[in-house]
Amino acid sequence: MRCKDIILSYFKKHGFRYAVGIVLVIVATVFNAVLPQLLGKAIDLVKAAREPGQSALLTEVRNVCLAMCGCAVGAFITRNIWRYLIMGFTRSIELHLRHALFTHLQELSSEFYVKNNTGDIITRAIIDTQAIRQMFGIGLIGIVDVLTINLVTLGYMVSTTSIQLTLIAVIPLPFLLFALVKLRTVMRRKFTIVQHTVSDIAAKVQENITGIRVIKAFAQENSENRLFEKLSRSKWKAEMDMVRVWSFINPLSSFVFGAIFAVFLYFGGRMVIEGSLSLGEFVAFNTYIAFLMEPISRISRIIQIWQRGIVSIQRMDMIFSAKPAIDDRNADGSVTSLAPLTVDVTDLTFRYPGTDKDVLKNITFHLETGGVLAVMGATGAGKSTLMSLLMRMWNPPDGTISISNHPIETVPLRVLRGAIAYVPQETFLFSDSIMNNIIFYDERITEDDAVEAAKIAAIHDNISEFAKQYDTTVGERGMTLSGGQKQRVSIARALARKPDLLLLDDCLSAVDAETEHVILDNLRAYLKGCTTIIVTHRIAVAGIADRVLLLNEDGSMAALGTHQELCATSPEYQNLLAILEAANEGREG
16 A cells, blocks of 8 residues: 555545634635725725714724624634644644554565665654645645635735736736746755655664664774764755755745735825725735735745655655565465474575575474474574574575474464564564563563563573662663673563474573573473474583584585484584584683
8 A cells, every 4th residue: 555545545534624624724714814804994984984974984993893803713713723623633644654654664574674774764754754744734734725815815806906906916926836836846856865865864873873882892983973974964965955946936935026015006006096996995905915925925835845745755655665575475364373383394495585695505304393403503504594484584485394284385474473482693672671571562471471481591580680670671772781681581582472483593692601501401391392493503502402403604404413413423513513612612711
């Protein structure tokens, strides 16, 4: 669904409120447009009342003044109501659109996030939705206001004063409007550039905040400042291009209306002197010209808002038009559970889209319910890729992976991922309490379950030492915790789900040897009923596995068997163990 379709569907469901608001905009404009006519009439009555024997006209003056007060009150009331209705409606559109965007982002697969930077997505979710809201708020109201004021004002000018004076006042306006409209294309192009520079700045800020420790560790603050200044200057230049356009438009509008006033004062003044135009009509007509000037001068601002909104809709469409590479198009709706869970991988070869190198080659293994498989190999051998494929973060070739005897592409994503708990290599914790990070808003998990999982992950004692214990806020990405603590909280989060398939991706790398032994002892008891795959570089972890899958550096299988079998028969495994033992001795030394 495209952005405009989402907006139109919202208008169809809730547009009555908006329509009432538009009607009230017109009513408020009519109230305001009547005021100059009443003012002119009052001036003529006051002038006439000064003549001998015309004091009774003061009653009419009073009535006109009361009518002016009534119009002012009517304009005040209707204006307040339409602002509440329309502005509230456009805020709801912004809310609805932002929620639709976030929901769509949740559905998109990993491939989309590889191709698009986070800062740009954040900008579209915040800045572009605001621009669309303004387009249907201030922008559309401005158009209705301009049209209504012009039509009503011109109607009064023609019917109550002089067609000739009206023509004198409006002849220059089409040329001004033509110049403003011609600038639309220029402004749209410039707004596109500005929005891109905003996205670049947002991406840079997000990247720097995330990597602030690395920047400080390498003392690269000045270099990053220079890069940020370059991006900021690009945005400044793009905005200055727009300023140059506006610096032409506003003086042009002032010049045109100044000329209109001058011509009117000359011809209108002559008509007053000649007696063909009353003083009150002259004042009313002069006020109507000012009425025309105000909305016409706003057209440039309205065009700006609309061009920005159109650019934002196009930018939003770039996200809404993105289709999930992973979906349920081949899913079998009858599959509602995967327990007891088994894993079959058959001749799996995989390369990432857009690349020409296989990451995994001819991988085959079977894992029974409750079985534990350790996956080992050099960096870049495809271990984490295998984990991603088992979760269908990327689509494996058809027929290469089956879960509980169901081809993985036929298992509904919610069923598949609902059966899996995953601890990634790069631990991510949310800026929330430790308890909420473990429960992760899963209503099935109780606080007792979370505490039990924390004990298995050997993090409970550390949490108990904190002043607020499980209510301790860990900060963005868990920055207030050590690397090992973050890993153990992440393990607790996975264990609390009581999954059918547990995927652990080198999640003990930051844990000391003593804590590692405690966790492994706890896992031996826990993993008896849970099918588990562990990516590891630790010999102790491989020792608790039923079988070990060893991958070559090119992603092919080097060996598959028990730890004892591979120690006896696999030169590749023996060589890896020797390297790992030497590394462990180096760390201990």
